[in-house]
Amino acid sequence: MTAVVAARGLGKQYRRRLGQKKWALRDCSLEIPESRVTGLVGPNGAGKTTLIDLVVGLLAPTVGSIEVCGGVPGAGAAQLAKVGFVAQDTPTYAGLTVAEHLRLGARLNPRWDDAIARGRIERLGLDPGQKAGRLSGGQRAQLALTLGLAKRPELLVLDEPVASLDPLARREFLSALMEAVAEHEISVLLSSHVISDLERVCDHVAVLVDSQIRVAGDVDDVLATHHRLSGPRREPDTLPADLHVVSASHTDRQSTYVVRTTAPILDPAWSVTALSLEDLALAYMERAAAAASPRPELEVLR
Numbered sequence: 001m002t003a004v005v006a007a008r009g010l011g012k013q014y015r016r017r018l019g020q021k022k023w024a025l026r027d028c029s030l031e032i033p034e035s036r037v038t039g040l041v042g043p044n045g046a047g048k049t050t051l052i053d054l055v056v057g058l059l060a061p062t063v064g065s066i067e068v069c070g071g072v073p074g075a076g077a078a079q080l081a082k083v084g085f086v087a088q089d090t091p092t093y094a095g096l097t098v099a100e101h102l103r104l105g106a107r108l109n110p111r112w113d114d115a116i117a118r119g120r121i122e123r124l125g126l127d128p129g130q131k132a133g134r135l136s137g138g139q140r141a142q143l144a145l146t147l148g149l150a151k152r153p154e155l156l157v158l159d160e161p162v163a164s165l166d167p168l169a170r171r172e173f174l175s176a177l178m179e180a181v182a183e184h185e186i187s188v189l190l191s192s193h194v195i196s197d198l199e200r201v202c203d204h205v206a207v208l209v210d211s212q213i214r215v216a217g218d219v220d221d222v223l224a225t226h227h228r229l230s231g232p233r234r235e236p237d238t239l240p241a242d243l244h245v246v247s248a249s250h251t252d253r254q255s256t257y258v259v260r261t262t263a264p265i266l267d268p269a270w271s272v273t274a275l276s277l278e279d280l281a282l283a284y285m286e287r288a289a290a291a292a293s294p295r296p297e298l299e300v301l302r
């Protein structure tokens, strides 16, 4: 696997008031594959923006290393040209028109493809003379996506681009993204806490909870190795050793576990159901919330 992002023991600590420090990202070892759409999933405050800012070079690591498209993030014009970035809330310049955004993009980006930019603006039906501040949220997001794509990056990074859009605008934005990925064969890293959106577009996923990557891998592999088990009440220490418990809940008579295992579940006492990506991410979040183990394990599937 060729990785567009390779992080080793990556960590970022922020200084807080009164000299306190807080790890926003810890022990992150992660490989994001080339030519794929990778979803970075996690709740508010998990560390998604921190990881993304490290990928695009807006932040420097406190510990560890990160390589992006074979170089150091943000190091020089050639590196910057390789990575497109659509920041949280898809910022644009309110006082500039759509056409002025494209001219700015052409000036700032050596690999700028004006045909891509103009073609998308035309297809979207955006008025080139309209100021960005007068566009709807969905249109602004599409303009920001257009700028990111016309730059012809090797890796396009999007931080919660659809969070503030209504369901229809979200769907249109993600469809446009998927079309562009198929057409231009770029790698994409996309963060969101709206997991159902990512489910539609991602073929690789990393779940980030409470500043740590809890699971990462191809969506199909990750889903194939996680199961929900329901059955008569059983304590965790009575389960087979090859079942890794992600989350557990019990009533007086019944237990429900989300487990990870590569082995088939043969015990007839369990009713076994498959998980959606959302179920799986929620199970890892529940485990973190319950703080079941003092130091959760890193689970990276390849």
Ligand SMILES: Nc1ncnc2c1ncn2[C@@H]1O[C@H](COP(=O)(O)OP(=O)(O)OP(=O)(O)O)[C@@H](O)[C@H]1O
Residues within 6 Å of the ligand: 014, 015, 016, 022, 023, 024, 042, 043, 044, 045, 046, 047, 048, 049, 050, 051, 193
């Ligand atoms: N500049 C900063 N200074 C201090 N703490 C910060 C700073 N930026 C982020 N943090 C803290 O680091 C943690 C991770 O924040 P981050 O923005 O990376 O999370 P996120 O997953 O992107 O959240 P959201 O989905 O809400 O955008 C949070 O606890 C946040 O309060």
